Amino acid sequence: xxxxxxxxxxxxxxxxxxxxxxxxxxxxxxxxxxxxxxxxxxxxxxxxxxxxxxxxxxxxxxxxxxxxxxxxxxxxxxxxxxxxxxxxxxxxxxxxxxxxxxxxxxxxxxxxxxxxxxxxxxxxxxxxxxxxxxxxxxxxxxxxxxxxxxxxxxxxxxxxxxxxxxxxxxxxxxxxxxxxxxxxxxxxxxxxxxxxxxxxxxxxxxxxxxxxxxxxxxxxxxxxxxxxxxxxxxxxxxxxxxxxxxxxxxxxxxxxxxxxxxxxxxxxxxxxxxxxxxxxxxxxxxxxxxxxxxxxxxxxxxxxxxxxxxxxxxxxxxxxxxxxxxxxxxxxxxxxxxxxxxxxxxxxxxxxxxxxxxxxxxxxxxxxxxxxxxxxxxxxxxxxxxxxxxxxxxxxxxxxxxxxx
Amino acid sequence: xxxxxxxxxxxxxxxxxxxxxxxxxxxxxxxxxxxxxxxxxxxxxxxxxxxxxxxxxxxxxxxxxxxxxxxxxxxxxxxxxxxxxxxxxxxxxxxxxxxxxxxxxxxxxxxxxxxxxxxxxxxxxxxxxxxxxxxxxxxxxxxxxxxxxxxxxxxxxxxxxxxxxxxxxxxxxxxxxxxxxxxxxxxxxxxxxxxxxxxxxxxxxxxxxxxxxxxxxxxxxxxxxxxxxxxxxxxxxxxxxxxxxxxxxxxxxxxxxxxxxxxxxxxxxxxxxxxxxxxxxxxxxxxxxxxxxxxxxxxxxxxx
Numbered sequence: 001x002x003x004x005x006x007x008x009x010x011x012x013x014x015x016x017x018x019x020x021x022x023x024x025x026x027x028x029x030x031x032x033x034x035x036x037x038x039x040x041x042x043x044x045x046x047x048x049x050x051x052x053x054x055x056x057x058x059x060x061x062x063x064x065x066x067x068x069x070x071x072x073x074x075x076x077x078x079x080x081x082x083x084x085x086x087x088x089x090x091x092x093x094x095x096x097x098x099x100x101x102x103x104x105x106x107x108x109x110x111x112x113x114x115x116x117x118x119x120x121x122x123x124x125x126x127x128x129x130x131x132x133x134x135x136x137x138x139x140x141x142x143x144x145x146x147x148x149x150x151x152x153x154x155x156x157x158x159x160x161x162x163x164x165x166x167x168x169x170x171x172x173x174x175x176x177x178x179x180x181x182x183x184x185x186x187x188x189x190x191x192x193x194x195x196x197x198x199x200x201x202x203x204x205x206x207x208x209x210x211x212x213x214x215x216x217x218x219x220x221x222x223x224x225x226x227x228x229x230x231x232x233x234x235x236x237x238x239x240x241x242x243x244x245x246x247x248x249x250x251x252x253x254x255x256x257x258x259x260x261x262x263x264x265x266x267x268x269x270x271x272x273x274x275x276x277x278x279x280x281x282x283x284x285x286x287x288x289x290x291x292x293x294x295x296x297x298x299x300x301x302x303x304x305x306x307x308x309x310x311x312x313x314x315x316x317x318x319x320x321x322x323x324x325x326x327x328x329x330x331x332x333x334x335x336x337x338x339x340x341x342x343x344x345x346x347x348x349x350x351x352x353x354x355x356x357x358x359x360x361x362x363x364x365x366x367x368x369x370x371x372x373x374x375x376x377x378x379x380x381x382x383x384x385x386x387x388x389x390x391x392x393x394x395x396x397x398x399x400x401x402x403x404x405x
Numbered sequence: 406x407x408x409x410x411x412x413x414x415x416x417x418x419x420x421x422x423x424x425x426x427x428x429x430x431x432x433x434x435x436x437x438x439x440x441x442x443x444x445x446x447x448x449x450x451x452x453x454x455x456x457x458x459x460x461x462x463x464x465x466x467x468x469x470x471x472x473x474x475x476x477x478x479x480x481x482x483x484x485x486x487x488x489x490x491x492x493x494x495x496x497x498x499x500x501x502x503x504x505x506x507x508x509x510x511x512x513x514x515x516x517x518x519x520x521x522x523x524x525x526x527x528x529x530x531x532x533x534x535x536x537x538x539x540x541x542x543x544x545x546x547x548x549x550x551x552x553x554x555x556x557x558x559x560x561x562x563x564x565x566x567x568x569x570x571x572x573x574x575x576x577x578x579x580x581x582x583x584x585x586x587x588x589x590x591x592x593x594x595x596x597x598x599x600x601x602x603x604x605x606x607x608x609x610x611x612x613x614x615x616x617x618x619x620x621x622x623x624x625x626x627x628x629x630x631x632x633x634x635x636x637x638x639x640x641x642x643x644x645x646x647x648x649x650x651x652x653x654x655x656x657x658x659x660x661x662x663x664x665x666x667x668x669x670x671x672x673x674x675x676x677x678x679x680x681x682x683x684x685x686x687x688x689x690x691x692x693x694x695x696x697x698x699x700x701x702x703x704x705x706x707x708x709x
Contacts, residue, residue, distance in 0.1 A: 129607045158609040171600035175622045181601075184618070185608035231604075238608055 060241065060272055062160070063107070065143040070104035071242055071274050072128070072161075077101045077137035079127055083347060093347045097123040099298040101137075105242065110268070110275040112289030112306065114282060114321065116343055120298040121278045125246045128276070129163050130154045142241075159189070162235035166247035168227035172219040172234075178204060179215040182234045189238070196237075203233040206270070207263060225256035229263065236271060244276045249284065261288060282325045286310050291386070294318045297346055297354040300373060304387030314376040314389040314397040317355045353392065361396035439702040446698025449691040456688055460507030469501040471658050480674050491677040493663065494670050499677060503684055506658035509570060510685070513643035513652070513659070514636045514692075517577035522632045524578070525585025530624065532586065533593025534616060544590060550583040559642060563651035573643050573652030580642070581635055588631050592624040599623075626700050633696030637689025644685065660684050 078100055083093040098120045105111045113121050126132045128139065130147075138145055141160065145151030165171040172181050182203055183196035191199070201211035207229040219227055228248065235243055245264070249257045261284065268275060279285050285292060285306070292309045294302040294317065302315040313319045320339040344350055344357055353371050356362040369392075375385055377394040391397050440446060459466050474495035478485075481492040490500040532543040550558065562576035596602060597620060605615045644661015646652035653659040655666065660681040667678040 126603075131603050131607060155609040158607055163604065163607050165600040165604065167600055171604050173601045173605075173619055173623070184605065185610060188608070188610040188614050234604065 060107075062241065063142065067107055069107075069143055070140075071107045071142055072105040072276075073138075073140040074104070074128065075102045075138045075140075077124065077127055077139070078135045079123055079132060080135055095346050096298050096349055097346060098127060098134075099349075101295075101298070101300055103293055103300065103303065105274060105276055106291075108272070108274055109290040110277050110288050112285035112292045113276065113278045113295060114280065114285050114292060115295035116321070117280065118343060118346065119295045120346075121280075121295055122246055123298075124295070125163060125244045125276065125278055128244060129158065129161065159238050160240050161242045161244065162238060162240040163244040163246060164228070164231050164235050164248040166251055168224050168231055168251065169219055171231055172227060174219055177216045177218055178209070178222070178230050178233075179211070181219075182230065182237050185234075185238050200233070200237060203236055204230070206236075206267065207233045208259075209233070223256075225252055225260060228252060228256075228260055232260075232263070232267065236267065239271070240273070242274045242276065244278070246278045247280070248277075250279060250281060257284070264288070282322060294321065297343055297349050299354055299370075300390065301355065302387075302389045303373065304389075305384075308383055308387045314387070315355075315391050316359050316361055316396050316399070318389075319399070320358075353390070359396065361393050361399065363393060365392050436702050440698070443698050443702065446695060446702065449694040449698070452687065453691045453695060456507060456684075456691070457511065459504045460511055463501070463504035463508070467498065467501040467504055469498040471497060471501045471505040472656050473497065480670055480677065482674055483676050490680060491674060493667055493677070499680060502658045502663060503660070503680060506660045506663055506681065507684070509653055509657060509659040510640055510643070510661065510688070513570065513574065513577070513661075514640035514688070516574045517581055517639050517643075518632050518635045520574070520578035521581035521585045521635070522628070525582040526589045526628055528582070529586040529589025529628075530593045530616065530620065533590040534597050534612075534620060536594070540590070543586065547583040547586045550579075555580045556642060556645060559646060560649065560651065563646055568651045568654055570653050573646045576646070576651075577639055577642055581639070584635075585628070585632070589624060589628050592627050593620060596620050596623045626704065630696045630700050633692050636692045637685075640685055640689060 077098055079098045080094040080096050082091040083095060084090065085092045101120070101124060103111070113124065115121050123132065127134045127137075138148075139157070140146065141152060141157050146157045147154050172178075176184070179197055179200045182200035183191075183193070186196040186199065187193060201215050204211040204214055209226060209229055214222065214226065214230070219230075222230065228251075232243075232248075248264075249260050252260060264275070265288070267273060275288070277285065277288055289306045291304065292302075292306050293300055294309070294315065296317050302309060302313065302318045309318065310322070313322055317339075324339065339358060344354070350357050350367070352368050353359070353362070353366040356366040359366070371390040371392045373388040373390045376387060376389045376391075376397050378398055379387060389397060463471075474497040475492075476496060478488065478492050478496040480494055480496075481488050483489070483491045485491055488498050488500070490498075490503065493499055493502060528543050528547075532540040553561070559573075559576045559580045562579055563573055566572040566575060602615060602619050605619050606612075641661070643652055644659070644664060647654070647659055647662040648665040653662055655662060663681040664678075664685070667674075667681065671678045
């Protein structure tokens with residue numbers, strides 16, 4: 001259902017203009033994908049990306065389904081963690097970390113996932129990488145089902161999908177130099193050491209670390225921002241098509257964060273990447289993402305193009321989340337608490353709509369059935385069908401937004 | 406700005422750009438550099454080397470027969486002409502006995518620890534990395550061994566197998582496996598949760614490669630340090646087994662056994678009687694200090 005609605009050509013309405021500088025002059029030197037591949041293992045400038053699916057998307061030699069086919073399609077992804085206890089280590093409960101999550105990532109876009117701590121953002125990322133085995137759900141990478149007999153193997157998928165972790169220090173082996181860490185995966189996949197080292201040094205250069213200074217350094221000899229750059233280089237070493245950034249800039253201080261975000265935008269163009277950007281920082285997501293996915297207690301409550309969601313959030317939770325975003329405008333400030341308390345325990349989530357226990361609009365219907373993602377009430381036709389919300393109540397969807405913190 | 410100044414700046418900038426790569430020594434070179442700055446580690450390593458040398462090369466440093474005694478030369482004090490460390494209760498040259506005794510003592514110290522390091526380390530890393538049912542199975546089995554005090558367990562196994570050096574080595578190895586498993590399981594469980602292990606898994610490397618390159622390198626340090634600390638325990642325990650008539654039997658030379666037989670002469674020749682104990686003390690101390698020193702020298706994080 002989601003797939004059919006979100007891959008429809010109406011995506012053209014969400015073309016963005018930022019971060020596409022330089023597209024014009026690169027278009028002149030555009031090469032065919034095959035030519036790129038033969039003369040250089042990693043053509044540095046395959047061209048800038050238009051943000052919308054199918055619009056100006058440069059053909060990747062590994063592309064199979066064309067620009068309209070989503071790069072990643074996730075259907076009914078579910079992970080329930082058993083809680084064990086008691087004398088015989090029996091299962092006493094389940095944590096519904098991720099529950100029936102379905103979404104797509106289009107080629108060349110940046111999909112942002114936002115939500116409170118513990119809403120299942122990071123679990124979703126780890127499920128996609130298969131660092132955790134999902135209980136249910138299918139992942140289709142560029143038209144090929146992952147892990148099925150007819151599709152691609154998990155390892156083949158992992159080579160095209162890489163991840164950058166939040167903690168820049170613990171995600172680098174403390175006993176490996178930068179160049180060893182970055183060249184490790186290619187070496188394990190059979191690239192000769194010398195070639196892998198050269199490529200690692202090239203990647204260090206690409207992320208703004210001079211290889212002559214930093215290649216032989218250990219993680220503890222670098223600053224947080226430098227380490228996160230090295231982590232990004234490590235993720236790019238296998239030439240992935242999709243990079244999952246799991247709170248990748250959240251631990252950096254603001255000026256470094258801005259640098260790394262610009263670097264990410266730059267690398268996205270240069271290496272023809274697609275990002276899944278997980279963050280709790282709403283401002284950063286607004287800056288980098290094309291589409292946003294709002295999660296609450298393991299479920300998606302709202303999804304859509306970033307402008308539409310930030311302009312007119314429809315789910316009461318999304319509105320409350322945005323209201324907690326600090327603002328510099330004193331007139332829009334309020335001391336009212338947009339949301340009180342913690343999210344309910346995911347061990348025993350509320351029936352029906354999971355947000356109903358904290359929702360001001362909740363009615364009986366909310367407890368009975370979980371709302372499906374559908375087009376919000378009163379959407380002007382010009383907005384297209386990209387915006388979906390999981391809420392039963394028109395009045396909750398159309399209520400005015402609250403102020404800022 | 407004058408042309409000369411501009412020229413100077415340009416030269417400076419190009420010099421910076423062409424500067425040779427920062428001196429980045431290789432791993433082993435940096436280990437050597439750190440060792441060179443640690444005189445304690447060097448000293449204890451030399452002492453250990455000397456002990457190994459006099460044990461292995463015993464015939465080179467003494468011309469006495471370690472088993473030939475003389476009734477006339479019993480319990481001579483330190484400094485006696487011909488017997489510079491004195492003689493024991495049957496008139497055998499003590500220096501000779503200490504040299505030859507080092508062979509069995511070092512063997513009894515190192516061999517059980519090596520066996521338990523390999524077996525226990527393997528089981529522990531397996532339990533820690535696999536977790537789940539495998540981990541539970543291994544760890545609960547080890548808990549059974551923990552139910553017995555270690556010396557009693559060693560005595561029981563030795564009694565079962567009969568005496569002799571090889572049996573006491575087996576008994577001690579069995580005694581040391583459970584703590585070794587526990588240590589390596591703990592450090593592996595900690596290491597496997599780190600993001601770089603996840604990152605390595607996420608890049609499609611095999612489990613074996615992940616363990617070899619990422620887990621092992623980061624857990625071997627604490628495991629090795631613990632193992633070296635066990636060497637001294639092993640020397641002392643094997644001495645205890647010999648004392649009880651299990652393990653090494655007289656007239657073979659072994660420090661623990663010598664300590665026990667010279668015990669009766671403690672009022673006659675206290676210094677002579679203390680010498681085998683001194684050897685055990687010095688050896689185990691050196692092993693501990695050396696493992697500490699090597700651990701810090703090989704840790705890239707404790708640099709500079």
